[in-house]
Amino acid sequence: MSLLVVGSLALDIIETPFATIEQALGGSATFISLAASYFSPDKLGVVGVVGDDFPERAWDIFRTRSIDTSGIEVVKGGKTFSWHGKYHYDMNNRDTIATNLNVFADFKPRIPEHFRSPDFLVLGNIQPDLQREVIEQLTRRPRLVLLDTMNFWITGARESLERTLKLSNALVVNDSEARLLVDSPSLIVCGRKLQEMLASEKPRIVVIKKGEHGSLLFYNEHIFSAPAYPLEEIFDPTGAGDTFMGGFIGYMARRGEINYDIVKRAMIYGTVLASFCCGKFSTEGIEDLTMQRIYDRFLAIHVLSSFDLEESELTDE
Amino acid sequence: MSLLVVGSLALDIIETPFATIEQALGGSATFISLAASYFSPDKLGVVGVVGDDFPERAWDIFRTRSIDTSGIEVVKGGKTFSWHGKYHYDMNNRDTIATNLNVFADFKPRIPEHFRSPDFLVLGNIQPDLQREVIEQLTRRPRLVLLDTMNFWITGARESLERTLKLSNALVVNDSEARLLVDSPSLIVCGRKLQEMLASEKPRIVVIKKGEHGSLLFYNEHIFSAPAYPLEEIFDPTGAGDTFMGGFIGYMARRGEINYDIVKRAMIYGTVLASFCCGKFSTEGIEDLTMQRIYDRFLAIHVLSSFDLEESELTDE
Numbered sequence: 135m136s137l138l139v140v141g142s143l144a145l146d147i148i149e150t151p152f153a154t155i156e157q158a159l160g161g162s163a164t165f166i167s168l169a170a171s172y173f174s175p176d177k178l179g180v181v182g183v184v185g186d187d188f189p190e191r192a193w194d195i196f197r198t199r200s201i202d203t204s205g206i207e208v209v210k211g212g213k214t215f216s217w218h219g220k221y222h223y224d225m226n227n228r229d230t231i232a233t234n235l236n237v238f239a240d241f242k243p244r245i246p247e248h249f250r251s252p253d254f255l256v257l258g259n260i261q262p263d264l265q266r267e268v269i270e271q272l273t274r275r276p277r278l279v280l281l282d283t284m285n286f287w288i289t290g291a292r293e294s295l296e297r298t299l300k301l302s303n304a305l306v307v308n309d310s311e312a313r314l315l316v317d318s319p320s321l322i323v324c325g326r327k328l329q330e331m332l333a334s335e336k337p338r339i340v341v342i343k344k345g346e347h348g349s350l351l352f353y354n355e356h357i358f359s360a361p362a363y364p365l366e367e368i369f370d371p372t373g374a375g376d377t378f379m380g381g382f383i384g385y386m387a388r389r390g391e392i393n394y395d396i397v398k399r400a401m402i403y404g405t406v407l408a409s410f411c412c413g414k415f416s417t418e419g420i421e422d423l424t425m426q427r428i429y430d431r432f433l434a435i436h437v438l439s440s441f442d443l444e445e446s447e448l449t450d451e
Numbered sequence: 452m453s454l455l456v457v458g459s460l461a462l463d464i465i466e467t468p469f470a471t472i473e474q475a476l477g478g479s480a481t482f483i484s485l486a487a488s489y490f491s492p493d494k495l496g497v498v499g500v501v502g503d504d505f506p507e508r509a510w511d512i513f514r515t516r517s518i519d520t521s522g523i524e525v526v527k528g529g530k531t532f533s534w535h536g537k538y539h540y541d542m543n544n545r546d547t548i549a550t551n552l553n554v555f556a557d558f559k560p561r562i563p564e565h566f567r568s569p570d571f572l573v574l575g576n577i578q579p580d581l582q583r584e585v586i587e588q589l590t591r592r593p594r595l596v597l598l599d600t601m602n603f604w605i606t607g608a609r610e611s612l613e614r615t616l617k618l619s620n621a622l623v624v625n626d627s628e629a630r631l632l633v634d635s636p637s638l639i640v641c642g643r644k645l646q647e648m649l650a651s652e653k654p655r656i657v658v659i660k661k662g663e664h665g666s667l668l669f670y671n672e673h674i675f676s677a678p679a680y681p682l683e684e685i686f687d688p689t690g691a692g693d694t695f696m697g698g699f700i701g702y703m704a705r706r707g708e709i710n711y712d713i714v715k716r717a718m719i720y721g722t723v724l725a726s727f728c729c730g731k732f733s734t735e736g737i738e739d740l741t742m743q744r745i746y747d748r749f750l751a752i753h754v755l756s757s758f759d760l761e762e763s764e765l766t767d768e
Binding site for chain 1: 540541542543636637638639640643661663664665667674675676677678679681682683684685712715716718719750753755756757758759760761
């Protein structure tokens with residue numbers, strides 16, 4: 135199954151309590167595609183834009199993971215998008231020091247001919263109008279359109295976002311975004327209402343990410359609760375949410391079909407990839423994994439969350 | 452197996468976005484013992500103190516649940532402890548409007564003769580010196596001493612609390628208390644460090660409650676992640692943490708033995724009882740349950756958090 139990822143590519147500045155790094159490879163499309171690459175979809179392509187400062191080592195990383203970069207536009211003399219963030223001591227909160235859109239300011243996604251009929255499409259967090267422009271360029275409807283968004287669009291481009299949601303089957307948001315979109319304190323209510331905002335045909339998939347608390351899946355009428363992988367130390371959570379999405383869609387693209395059991399396992403693979411992402415800076419944690427290491431953590435999460443039903447010795451007395 | 456619960460009994464004032472109720476039956480010992488009563492321990496007793504304003508309907512509730520109240524001291528002319536709390540719109544945050552200790556200010560737990568050798572002991576959230584005085588009155592060591600505490604004692608009576616911890620096998624705290632006790636942002640690190648603060652013999656059990664995000668169990672070298680029960684509406688979370696403890700210890704007291712499988716299931720029973728607690732005001736949600744309703748939610752949580760291991764089609768390529 136083929137998978138197309140549209141989103142940002144970035145060279146970030148990341149400050150954590152442990153260290154500060156500059157020119158850190160980042161951006162939603164970067165994390166999503168690297169994570170998805172471990173599931174070896176038949177064809178995996180990225181559409182985005184960079185400046186000609188985008189370094190050779192970054193292109194190398196994509197090449198090593200067999201990611202098709204022919205859809206990445208290189209703007210001559212332009213500078214690549216850059217986010218400068220600073221994490222607090224507890225690593226759960228961060229401040230944006232600066233956002234330099236650079237070449238990303240004028241980004242118009244152009245889907246290469248050979249990627250206009252992907253089986254799976256991920257629309258990373260970009261302006262919702264642009265997300266729709268991607269869908270309009272496709273020659274057939276993908277099996278799954280997976281959408282990300284953020285507070286900035288929820289408050290600033292709500293109507294456009296709602297139109298894009300109606301063209302999507304799946305949405306991945308974090309808990310604060312879910313509450314902002316639905317205006318309910320209950321994440322269960324949020325999940326249900328968000329499903330109604332998607333395209334009307336099934337499956338209707340909503341994932342609410344809760345960081346260190348795991349994630350919730352709403353799949354048609356079902357709810358599944360996935361734990362987080364228990365990390366003792368988090369070095370850099372940048373891109374963890376995008377990495378989750380990449381593992382999530384990557385596993386589905388590998389399996390080729392979509393049903394509740396597969397989507398539940400996809401949640402766990404997303405969780406596993408995100409845990410590797412947090413363990414090192416930038417993309418370092420997801421550059422050279424093996425399926426064995428990924429599957430070992432998948433099993434560890436199974437152990438972490440499993441309990442047996444007892445012989446029913448509990449009866450009314 | 453016999454179970455002794457020591458803690459507060461209260462007549463609270465609870466304000467929620469839905470309603471305000473006065474003279475609401477509350478207190479840690481109340482919620483713990485009511486929740487534990489569903490698991491029908493051989494003997495279930497409460498030690499605490501009330502004023503003679505403690506209403507007949509409250510005594511009735513204990514009687515109906517076969518809870519031994521002979522250890523509850525009634526202070527003639529005294530007023531029962533009262534907490535006045537106000538919940539915010541999202542029900543996750545609350546302000547304490549007033550705390551009137553009343554007869555609880557001079558509380559000295561006196562364990563009745565017939566409760567000095569309980570198999571299981573729960574020390575609700577009271578001054579850690581008093582928690583130790585309870586242990587000192589026992590004629591033999593219980594199979595399990597389960598401890599609760601709060602920010603007030605962690606910061607104000609730290610040394611005494613550490614001495615009490617060394618006499619306990621199990622601790623239940625919420626995430627902010629865990630972080631305050633250990634001073635680490637990682638709940639995994641917190642859980643491990645808290646285990647080291649308990650008595651040195653095994654089992655060493657630490658539970659970190661995360662409200663709507665479920666709870667984490669640290670059992671010797673194991674970690675188990677329990678989801679929350681997905682409630683669409685929360686009417687009154689007062690006592691939910693104590694109710695969790697009651698379900699947790701109640702199930703262990705019923706089974707009589709302590710092993711990892713049993714303690715994991717005890718976490719789920721605690722989660723179930725807490726979910727019923729949140730569904731109505733005060734103790735109303737846990738006054739007249741049936742084991743069938745409890746077990747149905749236990750099964751629902753199993754479904755909520757289960758996923759299958761796949762045929763191992765993932766290999767390195």
